[in-house]
Amino acid sequence: MPKTFASVPTSGFVHPGIVNTKETLDYIAQQANSGDANRLAAYQYVLNYCNNHSPSGQYKATVNVAGGVSTPDEAAFKGDALLSYALALRWAKTGTGSYATTVKQILDGWANAFRGFSVSGSNPYQAYLEASWAAPTFVAAAEIIKYYVPANGQGAGWTSAENTQFCTFLNRMKDNYINHATDPEYNNNWNVSEGWAKIAIGIFEDSQTVYQNGITVIKNVLPIVIASDGSMDGEICGYHNDYVHFQYTLTGLSYAANTCGIQGDLSIYSASNSRLLTGYNYHYKLMHGTVSPPCSPRGNPSNPIWPGINVADRHYNTAETNYIANHYVPDTNGLPGGDVGFLCWTNYTHHNVPTNF
Numbered sequence: 001m002p003k004t005f006a007s008v009p010t011s012g013f014v015h016p017g018i019v020n021t022k023e024t025l026d027y028i029a030q031q032a033n034s035g036d037a038n039r040l041a042a043y044q045y046v047l048n049y050c051n052n053h054s055p056s057g058q059y060k061a062t063v064n065v066a067g068g069v070s071t072p073d074e075a076a077f078k079g080d081a082l083l084s085y086a087l088a089l090r091w092a093k094t095g096t097g098s099y100a101t102t103v104k105q106i107l108d109g110w111a112n113a114f115r116g117f118s119v120s121g122s123n124p125y126q127a128y129l130e131a132s133w134a135a136p137t138f139v140a141a142a143e144i145i146k147y148y149v150p151a152n153g154q155g156a157g158w159t160s161a162e163n164t165q166f167c168t169f170l171n172r173m174k175d176n177y178i179n180h181a182t183d184p185e186y187n188n189n190w191n192v193s194e195g196w197a198k199i200a201i202g203i204f205e206d207s208q209t210v211y212q213n214g215i216t217v218i219k220n221v222l223p224i225v226i227a228s229d230g231s232m233d234g235e236i237c238g239y240h241n242d243y244v245h246f247q248y249t250l251t252g253l254s255y256a257a258n259t260c261g262i263q264g265d266l267s268i269y270s271a272s273n274s275r276l277l278t279g280y281n282y283h284y285k286l287m288h289g290t291v292s293p294p295c296s297p298r299g300n301p302s303n304p305i306w307p308g309i310n311v312a313d314r315h316y317n318t319a320e321t322n323y324i325a326n327h328y329v330p331d332t333n334g335l336p337g338g339d340v341g342f343l344c345w346t347n348y349t350h351h352n353v354p355t356n357f
Helices: 022-033 037-052 072-094 097-113 126-147 160-176 189-204 208-225 245-262 267-288 308-316 319-326
Strands: 062-066 116-120
Touching: 022 037, 022 072, 037 072, 062 072, 062 126, 072 097, 072 126, 097 126, 097 160, 116 126, 126 160, 126 189, 160 189, 189 208, 189 245, 208 245, 208 267, 245 267, 245 308, 267 308, 267 319, 308 319
Parallel strands: 062 116
Antiparallel strands: none
């Protein structure tokens, strides 16, 4: 039987509390608005994504997804999730109401239309993963819009009706898809993505039960997907045989650890003898060629680097995580080689942000 872990906050949830907090959003906005060159350079990636993308307007009842390729529906769905988050960050910095309005239009559009997924291709379970990827990004945007107030004092005006509709949208994804991402028993990034999604949804919905279920999924899979020496051969070799999927695992775990840390629980960072850090140390060795996986993976372990590293490095701040973070170079839109699986722009929101708040 899977173990359960008692890691529930004792005094309710911190809001906004998914990846970002009021204090971190205040800090990066103040730096950028004061002309800090490094923060502005990182913020430029947020601007690029906002300027290069528009809301899809393709708010559908049924979203078609497929494994290994991006369908038009998937591109619209996850692309809109990313755009809503990027625009929420832009609004938090500038206080310009039109950006919050567009975020709400995107969130309302999908929340009102969405009823479920259809699956093309050979993997009938693919919708479980796609929901687990998209939900936390939508939620991170909504958390900012619902709770954050920029320096100008003008909130976004998230209504109770919008909140109810959005929670219904999240619960459709959670109950029908996310809850089943562990069903195939892959014991890999699918499990991690389910756990991360439940943590995010639980916080937004103020559900200790959903939040705790997410932590349990994360802590159960952590020592399985990352071996005691840090190797992640099941993610690098086998079906995947690439240098991408193991970074999905590291990023999902980092986001889960960071978000629970905001809620006062840092235990994922240290769980299973700091297995997450051991995984990053293995990544560091891959980049230096001092370890070799038992296969010949496609790609390069040094490029692209996935955005979870900035979150992990903010906490661990070791020579190894520093090195990987210094090699984080996203594409012009701030994504790791165009990948839309996880929320991005951590070079803006987390890199060189103090840990005392």
